[in-house]
Amino acid sequence: MKYYKKITGNRLYLSPINTDDAENYIQWLNDKAVANTYAQYSSVVSSKNDLKWLFEPADGVHRYAIVLLDGEVLIGSISLQNINHLNRNAFIGIFIGQEEQGKGYGTEAIRLILGYGFNTMNLHNIMLSVHADNYAGIASFKKAGLRETGRRREWVFKDGKYIDVIYMDILAREFGE
Template identity: 35%
Template sequence: MIEGKRVRIRALKKTDIDEIMKWINDPEVKQNLLMRYPISRNQEEKWIENAMDETDPRNKAFAIETKDGVYLGGIGLHRIDWEDRNAEVGIVIGKKEYWNKGYGTDAMVAILNFAFNQMNLHRVYLRVFEFNRRAIRSYQRCGFKKEGVLRDDRFSNGKYHDTIIMGILKEEFDKVQNR
């Protein structure tokens, strides 16, 4: 378990499928995610099985739940590069009624703490669409800095949108934690 102040990050379970299917095809959630196409239960079951493969050194995916055990969504470190010591983080709070209550920021701080102080990573980065103001605000609060812009990188709802790359180094995370 990776403990945050308000959430717990735990291993994925096959039974998470029911909760995941409630949000995975919700357009309001999905427009913010890299995945674009409808996902079937079968496809998602396969994804969970792959994600549970602990022998994969490059990807680590987990579930986020409240301290009372309410499933909220997922978080993961991907493209882990053990030589350059960096990884891409992805997060989704699938239960919309839990948005804007601090759970996402808490989960992100918890996984950053784990990435830097347990996995010995040096840099964690992410991709976020420029229209996702909530996510950007949450990442800034964690200490992420804007590193670059991929212009017109994403086409959705009939328009091109920039993708923003944000990143945080271990020493920056330590400073934010000690503030």
């Protein structure tokens, strides 16, 4: 698979997403350890058709593959979505394959997409939401500079119980502090 180094970091880069990687995404989104950290956790993904939301261009969405520099290995996906150019804000979506979780790649990918959003797209505020039981994700997002701004109590029903959804954001002037 050929990837393009659109946004490059120390250990990984972000490349435009490619339908040739559909099998990887199908595997990850059906893996409970990955899916439980992502908004689509209850979906069953069995074909490329189930991934139209991932591969088809959409207004207000910049979606990237997360690829390791060492070995050109695809490890996940990150996006800026719901981009509002008038108010200069956007929402982040991210997932990392289970085998690469816990290695700091999520934090680096978040920092790369924040840099792109603030420095290239001139955004002012970038936010995300995370399930309250995704402790590693919350720690990663805080390490990247985001802070908790709100919470929807018992918003998601998962594994037989309700859990909160936490909202986090960062302003352009806070990025890199």
